[in-house]
Amino acid sequence: MSVTAVDGFRAGGLASGIKESGAPDLAMVATDDGAPVSAAGVFTANLVAAAPVQISRRHLTDGRAAAVVLNSGNANAATGAQGRADAVRMCELTAQAIGCATTDVLVCQTGLIGIPMPMDPVESGVPKLGAQLTADAAGGTAAADAMLTTDTVRKLTTQPVELPMPRAATVGGMAKGAAMLAPSMATMLAVLTTDVAVAPHPLRRALQTAVDASFNALVVDACQSTNDTVLVLANGAARNDPITAPRGFAYAALVEALTAACADLAHQMATDAEGATKCVTLTVRGARNAADAQQAARTVASSQLVQCSLYGKDPYWGRIISELGVSGAVFDPERVDIAYDSVMVCRDGVAVDLDEGARDVLSSTMQRRDIAISCDLHHGNGEATMLFTDLTHAYVDENMGTS
Amino acid sequence: MSVTAVDGFRAGGLASGIKESGAPDLAMVATDDGAPVSAAGVFTANLVAAAPVQISRRHLTDGRAAAVVLNSGNANAATGAQGRADAVRMCELTAQAIGCATTDVLVCQTGLIGIPMPMDPVESGVPKLGAQLTADAAGGTAAADAMLTTDTVRKLTTQPVELPMPRAATVGGMAKGAAMLAPSMATMLAVLTTDVAVAPHPLRRALQTAVDASFNALVVDACQSTNDTVLVLANGAARNDPITAPRGFAYAALVEALTAACADLAHQMATDAEGATKCVTLTVRGARNAADAQQAARTVASSQLVQCSLYGKDPYWGRIISELGVSGAVFDPERVDIAYDSVMVCRDGVAVDLDEGARDVLSSTMQRRDIAISCDLHHGNGEATMLFTDLTHAYVDENMGTS
Numbered sequence: 001m002s003v004t005a006v007d008g009f010r011a012g013g014l015a016s017g018i019k020e021s022g023a024p025d026l027a028m029v030a031t032d033d034g035a036p037v038s039a040a041g042v043f044t045a046n047l048v049a050a051a052p053v054q055i056s057r058r059h060l061t062d063g064r065a066a067a068v069v070l071n072s073g074n075a076n077a078a079t080g081a082q083g084r085a086d087a088v089r090m091c092e093l094t095a096q097a098i099g100c101a102t103t104d105v106l107v108c109q110t111g112l113i114g115i116p117m118p119m120d121p122v123e124s125g126v127p128k129l130g131a132q133l134t135a136d137a138a139g140g141t142a143a144a145d146a147m148l149t150t151d152t153v154r155k156l157t158t159q160p161v162e163l164p165m166p167r168a169a170t171v172g173g174m175a176k177g178a179a180m181l182a183p184s185m186a187t188m189l190a191v192l193t194t195d196v197a198v199a200p201h202p203l204r205r206a207l208q209t210a211v212d213a214s215f216n217a218l219v220v221d222a223c224q225s226t227n228d229t230v231l232v233l234a235n236g237a238a239r240n241d242p243i244t245a246p247r248g249f250a251y252a253a254l255v256e257a258l259t260a261a262c263a264d265l266a267h268q269m270a271t272d273a274e275g276a277t278k279c280v281t282l283t284v285r286g287a288r289n290a291a292d293a294q295q296a297a298r299t300v301a302s303s304q305l306v307q308c309s310l311y312g313k314d315p316y317w318g319r320i321i322s323e324l325g326v327s328g329a330v331f332d333p334e335r336v337d338i339a340y341d342s343v344m345v346c347r348d349g350v351a352v353d354l355d356e357g358a359r360d361v362l363s364s365t366m367q368r369r370d371i372a373i374s375c376d377l378h379h380g381n382g383e384a385t386m387l388f389t390d391l392t393h394a395y396v397d398e399n400m401g402t403s
Numbered sequence: 404m405s406v407t408a409v410d411g412f413r414a415g416g417l418a419s420g421i422k423e424s425g426a427p428d429l430a431m432v433a434t435d436d437g438a439p440v441s442a443a444g445v446f447t448a449n450l451v452a453a454a455p456v457q458i459s460r461r462h463l464t465d466g467r468a469a470a471v472v473l474n475s476g477n478a479n480a481a482t483g484a485q486g487r488a489d490a491v492r493m494c495e496l497t498a499q500a501i502g503c504a505t506t507d508v509l510v511c512q513t514g515l516i517g518i519p520m521p522m523d524p525v526e527s528g529v530p531k532l533g534a535q536l537t538a539d540a541a542g543g544t545a546a547a548d549a550m551l552t553t554d555t556v557r558k559l560t561t562q563p564v565e566l567p568m569p570r571a572a573t574v575g576g577m578a579k580g581a582a583m584l585a586p587s588m589a590t591m592l593a594v595l596t597t598d599v600a601v602a603p604h605p606l607r608r609a610l611q612t613a614v615d616a617s618f619n620a621l622v623v624d625a626c627q628s629t630n631d632t633v634l635v636l637a638n639g640a641a642r643n644d645p646i647t648a649p650r651g652f653a654y655a656a657l658v659e660a661l662t663a664a665c666a667d668l669a670h671q672m673a674t675d676a677e678g679a680t681k682c683v684t685l686t687v688r689g690a691r692n693a694a695d696a697q698q699a700a701r702t703v704a705s706s707q708l709v710q711c712s713l714y715g716k717d718p719y720w721g722r723i724i725s726e727l728g729v730s731g732a733v734f735d736p737e738r739v740d741i742a743y744d745s746v747m748v749c750r751d752g753v754a755v756d757l758d759e760g761a762r763d764v765l766s767s768t769m770q771r772r773d774i775a776i777s778c779d780l781h782h783g784n785g786e787a788t789m790l791f792t793d794l795t796h797a798y799v800d801e802n803m804g805t806s
Contacts, residue, residue: 045729046725046728046729047727047728047729047732047733047734047736048724048725048727048728048736048752049728049736075721077721077725078721078724078725078736078749078752078753078754079753079754080737080751080752080753082753112719112721113719113721113722113724113725114720114721114724114749114753114754115721115754116754224725224729225725226721226725226728304707304794304798304802305802308798308799308802308803309802311799311803312802312803314803316515316516316517318478318480318481318515318516318517318518318629319516321451321481321516321517322449322451322480322481322516322627322628322629324450324451325449325450325451325452325629326448326449326450326627329450330450331450333451333452333481334483346481346517348483349451349481349483350481350482350483350485350486350517351481351482351517351518351519391707391799392799393796393799395707395711396711396714396794396795396796396799399707399708399711399712399715400711400712400714400715400717
């Protein structure tokens with residue numbers, strides 16, 4: 001159901017001609033009446049922030065927005081002053097189409113970096129799209145389709161918000177991103193909607209908490225690409241007592257629903273990773289603290305050699321323990337245990353002598369798409385989980401050229 | 404000429420049976436008379452240091468050694484107490500063969516991690532090898548061949564040491580390593596010999612300086628694998644006034660020669676990188692300081708997406724500027740210039756509109772194996788250079804399995 005699962009929002013998407021292939025490339029999400037509502041965003045930490053990121057940050061200073069316009073096919077990044085003017089023009093066209101101020105429009109763009117934005121398709125496409133937004137499911141899926149790049153499937157989510165009775169509310173969302181883990185640059189974009197009544201400040205806090213626990217912790221160094229953006233619009237249609245501070249039951253319910261929505265979208269992104277044949281859930285436990293666990297998990301998950309082994313269905317734990325060793329985490333190498341699903345292959349830092357039954361189980365584990373790898377450092381209580389994928393011929397193919 | 408280019412050293416290599424393929428896998432370098440001489444080592448910073456690293460560190464505490472024994476085919480890493488006993492046994496056998504103390508022998512091992520070391524080939528091979536060491540070129544090349552793993556060519560170097568007249572001296576060396584840049588785990592090993600008379604302490608300092616300026620700065624995060632080791636033995640046969648402190652003309656000459664030897668071996672390693680079709684010299688200049696430049700260059704060079712673009716002969720500078728942006732270096736994105744060889748493709752952070760002639764030059768540049776990429780941040784005087792390679796189908800093939 002995506003962003004239109006929430007009462008009071010319309011959406012749509014179409015093919016404007018930005019993509020030469022003729023695939024859908026322009027999307028819009030807007031409030032029903034074009035009135036601005038509470039809004040918040042989390043953006044890339046990349047110093048080279050794309051024009052749409054710069055403009056959306058500026059338009060969010062008042063914590064309110066009425067619409068989001070998105071395009072795929074061009075990132076409008078590394079495009080200088082002209083890029084910023086083009087991003088503002090997209091907002092202006094959108095504002096005219098739905099009847100709001102230009103500064104009430106946020107903009108997301110994704111595609112190639114360093115190519116001037118083709119504005120003719122935008123000039124004709126945005127007014128046309130603005131006129132055909134709908135509040136039904138088709139509008140939400142059309143928007144979700146038009147933001148895709150190398151994704152193979154659209155990514156939608158709907159989550160209930162467990163507000164105190166008698167109010168019920170919803171978070172809806174859509175995302176694009178088909179990325180390897182860091183150091184990937186593949187952009188991730190997500191737009192969420194909700195009918196919870198919430199002031200901009202607690203909405204911003206809730207979104208940051210949700211992103212940290214999902215996109216940032218589970219899949220990707222989300223703040224890597226020039227264009228990474230997660231936005232939320234909250235129209236208050238649920239008529240709950242407005243949340244005005246980041247505390248209380250209603251706030252907790254909002255955080256939980258936003259986190260569930262982001263985690264759902266993040267998992268869909270990992271599953272749709274470019275060229276991947278494996279989706280690995282890596283858990284590091286027994287670290288000195290959470291930061292050590294996080295760093296150790298990130299180092300293992302980012303390793304090209306670990307990723308290649310998984311593509312080769314090879315349970316080569318030697319590369320895992322070696323990556324743990326360079327991560328900076330503190331532990332005794334001769335207390336480390338490593339398991340692939342239920343099969344422990346390394347105990348106290350050395351190989352386990354597997355019997356034939358265990359070897360058979362391990363061999364069939366390595367054939368599966370979804371694998372759990374767990375590492376126990378036996379040093380403390382720090383624990384972290386990370387989703388990652390394998391490094392394949394298809395990944396190389398996908399990323400060899402820009403066309 | 405390798406390690407035997409220096410008077411007073413013998414070397415050799417043979418196939419002992421550690422490698423099932425029957426390829427050479429056991430090497431030795433020793434002083435002519437088995438007497439210990441000044442020695443130093445630089446080892447991996449990996450917390451999971453292999454048994455031979457632990458043993459060599461211990462045997463170097465007095466700054467003296469008479470021999471180095473090396474094997475390929477098994478890294479003896481993540482092998483616990485048994486691994487350490489096996490590494491000590493290799494030293495003991497070597498000591499018996501050449502007539503020195505066990506603690507005067509250093510040991511290097513490379514190959515798969517986590518597999519118990521097969522000691523039968525070592526028990527029979529080391530005495531046999533010790534009896535056939537020679538001081539001629541064939542001994543040096545046989546040793547260099549026996550340390551190789553996925554390398555396709557042996558790596559040798561000989562450099563003059565410009566001591567104050569009338570003394571002349573030499574640094575000889577051999578290495579193995581056929582690695583992608585970080586986050587690769589492919590082990591690099593190097594053994595150097597010299598006839599310079601130098602005390603252990605300044606020798607250690609000189610070696611660290613040479614490694615920082617070559618293996619660490621140019622190719623690989625050298626201190627990544629479980630087994631990375633660079634060793635030097637200095638027998639004093641040049642009869643110069645012994646260098647007793649890290650200063651003066653003779654010390655400077657030694658540093659220069661060791662650096663030239665390490666840089667030569669590092670370049671050979673980069674050229675022989677696993678599956679690579681490109682060898683890229685990346686320069687980042689105009690950074691706030693040297694550390695920023697180093698970090699920016701390392702981030703770009705480590706990027707899977709940048710590496711894939713190069714394999715695809717695609718001058719996609721957008722990925723380069725994006726990686727600069729996440730590196731942590733401080734700069735203004737709209738002052739960045741990026742060039743492939745002589746063709747500037749990005750000026751002041753945006754695309755340069757190339758004429759047909761420039762496009763032709765760029766296209767032929769991308770066909771070449773050796774490419775120079777330069778990035779100018781226009782922010783300060785920091786500069787760093789890094790060698791790296793592309794990410795290819797062959798790399799994935801090479802690293803998919805352990806067999």
